[in-house]
Amino acid sequence: MSTSETGATAPIDATVQAELNRLRESIDNIDAAVVHMLAERFKATQQVGRLKADHQLPPADPARETRQITRLRQLAQSANLDPAFAEKLLNFIIAEVIRHHERIAEEAGNGNATAAGA
Numbered sequence: 112m113s114t115s116e117t118g119a120t121a122p123i124d125a126t127v128q129a130e131l132n133r134l135r136e137s138i139d140n141i142d143a144a145v146v147h148m149l150a151e152r153f154k155a156t157q158q159v160g161r162l163k164a165d166h167q168l169p170p171a172d173p174a175r176e177t178r179q180i181t182r183l184r185q186l187a188q189s190a191n192l193d194p195a196f197a198e199k200l201l202n203f204i205i206a207e208v209i210r211h212h213e214r215i216a217e218e219a220g221n222g223n224a225t226a227a228g229a
């Protein structure tokens with residue numbers, strides 16, 4: 112029976128293991144940086160949300176989002192990152208930000224604020 116059938120792992124050559132560890136350390140550092148950068152981004156967007164709620168501005172700004180996506184796709188392309196992936200990631204983050212802004216608006220009593228500002 113093969114290891115894939117038993118679920119057991121084959122022993123890894125020491126050199127391969129060392130290379131795997133080295134690469135994983137780098138991945139762990141990058142993941143930590145991503146978390147810290149996202150935390151900073153959300154701190155800034157929370158402040159934007161409060162500013163918008165204070166001035167009765169809509170939670171979402173589709174024109175701004177279009178400009179960001181165009182810019183991020185160009186950056187991705189020049190960094191050899193799939194632009195479609197970069198766009199999906201940004202859209203995912205922005206959707207969460209808009210949810211936060213809607214909640215901030217509700218809490219500020221601007222109850223019916225929607226993503227479109229209607």
Ligand SMILES: C=C(O[C@@H]1C=C(C(=O)O)C=C[C@H]1O)C(=O)O
Binds near residue numbers: 156159179
């Ligand atoms: C942060 C803002 O609010 C929303 C969230 C955005 C973002 O996360 O980058 C961009 C546009 C808005 O839909 C903003 O208007 O700048």
